[in-house]
Amino acid sequence: MLGELAFYLGVILLGVFVLALVLITHVMMPRMNLELPEEARRVLDSQLARGGGGWGRWIVGLVAIVAIGSGVAGLAYRLLHLGFSQERRSARAGKVRVSGSEAAVDPGFSEQNPPSAPPADSPSEDFSASQACLPGGQMIHDSPGERLRYRLGLIATGRWTLFGSAALALIWNSVCFVLLAVVVSGWWYGQNRPILAILLVFFFAVAIWALRVFLRQVRQIAGVGPTILEINDHPLQPGGQYQLFVSQMGRMRLKSVRIELICEEESFFRQGTDVRADRHTAFTQELLREKGVRVDPMEPWQQQLSFDVPANAMHSFVATHNAIRWRLVVSGDSRPWPSFCRSFPVIVHPPLMAPPDSPR
Amino acid sequence: MRARWRIGRVPVEQLQGVEVSVLWHTDGKGDEDLSVIHFERYERSDLLRLGLAESKSLQCTLPAAPLSYRGHLMQIEWAVRVRVFLTDGRDIATEHPFLVVGRPVAAGTQPSVSEEADGDSAADSEALGLLRGLWSTSRFARPFTRGVKQ
Numbered sequence: 001m002l003g004e005l006a007f008y009l010g011v012i013l014l015g016v017f018v019l020a021l022v023l024i025t026h027v028m029m030p031r032m033n034l035e036l037p038e039e040a041r042r043v044l045d046s047q048l049a050r051g052g053g054g055w056g057r058w059i060v061g062l063v064a065i066v067a068i069g070s071g072v073a074g075l076a077y078r079l080l081h082l083g084f085s086q087e088r089r090s091a092r093a094g095k096v097r098v099s100g101s102e103a104a105v106d107p108g109f110s111e112q113n114p115p116s117a118p119p120a121d122s123p124s125e126d127f128s129a130s131q132a133c134l135p136g137g138q139m140i141h142d143s144p145g146e147r148l149r150y151r152l153g154l155i156a157t158g159r160w161t162l163f164g165s166a167a168l169a170l171i172w173n174s175v176c177f178v179l180l181a182v183v184v185s186g187w188w189y190g191q192n193r194p195i196l197a198i199l200l201v202f203f204f205a206v207a208i209w210a211l212r213v214f215l216r217q218v219r220q221i222a223g224v225g226p227t228i229l230e231i232n233d234h235p236l237q238p239g240g241q242y243q244l245f246v247s248q249m250g251r252m253r254l255k256s257v258r259i260e261l262i263c264e265e266e267s268f269f270r271q272g273t274d275v276r277a278d279r280h281t282a283f284t285q286e287l288l289r290e291k292g293v294r295v296d297p298m299e300p301w302q303q304q305l306s307f308d309v310p311a312n313a314m315h316s317f318v319a320t321h322n323a324i325r326w327r328l329v330v331s332g333d334s335r336p337w338p339s340f341c342r343s344f345p346v347i348v349h350p351p352l353m354a355p356p357d358s359p360r
Numbered sequence: 361m362r363a364r365w366r367i368g369r370v371p372v373e374q375l376q377g378v379e380v381s382v383l384w385h386t387d388g389k390g391d392e393d394l395s396v397i398h399f400e401r402y403e404r405s406d407l408l409r410l411g412l413a414e415s416k417s418l419q420c421t422l423p424a425a426p427l428s429y430r431g432h433l434m435q436i437e438w439a440v441r442v443r444v445f446l447t448d449g450r451d452i453a454t455e456h457p458f459l460v461v462g463r464p465v466a467a468g469t470q471p472s473v474s475e476e477a478d479g480d481s482a483a484d485s486e487a488l489g490l491l492r493g494l495w496s497t498s499r500f501a502r503p504f505t506r507g508v509k510q
Contacts, residue, residue, distance in 0.1 A: 265432060321386070
């Protein structure tokens with residue numbers, strides 16, 4: 001808390017200092033008509049001292065005013081919450097109505113007007129959902145399916161890895177070819193570089209490895225055809241029974257294909273200055289396993305199945321540092337393409353939450 | 361959820377304020393998440409006026425989620441937390457955990473929120489040891505009170 005106060009105080013003082021400099025240099029100095037030495041006059045008249053031109057001084061002045069404003073706002077907010085308990089800060093952040101002295105007048109239960117009951121003009125469901133840390137499923141509800149009610153969205157995985165491996169392959173190969181040009185030009189002009197030429201062999205080995213990794217990832221993403229998953233109802237409820245339609249497109253021969261319902265715990269924690277994540281699969285239910293699947297462009301592999309969500313299943317939960325996520329996972333072991341694994345997040349609501357409207 | 365609470369063993373003159381919260385928080389490997397569902401604050405003047413002899417009521421409507429959970433990496437704990445601010449600048453917090461469990465929806469019925477508030481899905485609590493609470497009992501309550509990490 002003291003560090004934050006010092007930071008905002010520093011921002012305010014820096015803003016005041018810069019604003020004062022701007023005002024003194026551009027407003028007060030010309031009016032004072034001081035007898036300055038020639039060198040000082042030259043410095044003050046220079047473009048640098050004028051802030052890089054006509055607009056420069058005003059931009060600097062504006063930045064200083066913004067710094068003062070944000071510093072004052074931050075300092076006021078921190079001072080306003082100084083000495084507040086963790087619960088009081090959380091109640092304020094969550095816009096929970098603070099009561100106490102009024103409720104305390106009547107020591108008995110107030111049946112007609114409970115202290116934190118939702119206001120009469122707001123739906124009680126919204127009141128509950130806003131505090132329940134349930135993830136929003138609007139993207140799924142806006143996506144109607146062809147066979148069943150909703151089409152589930154795929155988590156895009158591996159894109160950043162693909163960009164990383166592409167960058168590594170490109171940069172490393174470029175460096176190798178530049179060094180190759182140096183070696184070849186040296187040989188051409190009679191200045192041989194044997195050590196660099198030997199090193200170049202190892203460099204090219206790494207370049208080929210980087211290129212192979214990149215191509216394998218391209219094949220993994222682009223080579224396997226799209227997977228479509230549709231479900232008859234969403235969000236899921238513990239104890240509910242659901243229909244699932246799965247379609248795998250492309251041209252490949254799968255050794256096996258598997259569909260699973262997975263619940264995963266996710267925790268984020270600070271370790272020193274790093275933020276680390278840990279995941280644990282709390283529940284796995286195999287919905288389908290099939291061997292020797294053949295997929296043709298004209299005839300995609302399609303299955304319709306039903307599954308039950310366990311009655312004692314924990315609902316989805318998303319907070320700042322912790323989460324419980326449910327997803328349907330389609331994984332396949334294929335040749336000659338690499339194996340694939342695709343995740344489709346679903347939301348499990350607690351039993352008392354009302355389902356949303358149909359997208360149709 | 362309905363409950364009653366009372367502070368004992370501390371003279372009212374030594375109290376600066378009291379905060380009563382109904383909240384859930386996470387515990388486990390990840391950093392803590394906390395959300396206050398109901399919050400009451402009693403200033404010194406309120407406490408002097410009301411005194412500590414009478415137990416005070418607490419009533420709020422719990423949201424449908426999150427439910428209590430005990431997993432491998434994380435737990436979700438519900439509790440009533442009472443924080444007592446003393447005149448010498450110290451504060452003492454104690455909390456009484458309770459469980460919030462889901463009630464399966466029977467076929468063809470859609471329970472209303474008022475039913476939830478009156479029913480057993482909302483948790484009632486039992487005793488607040490240090491605070492000598494006089495809580496109504498329920499099968500979901502856990503009969504102990506614990507201190508809170510500051």
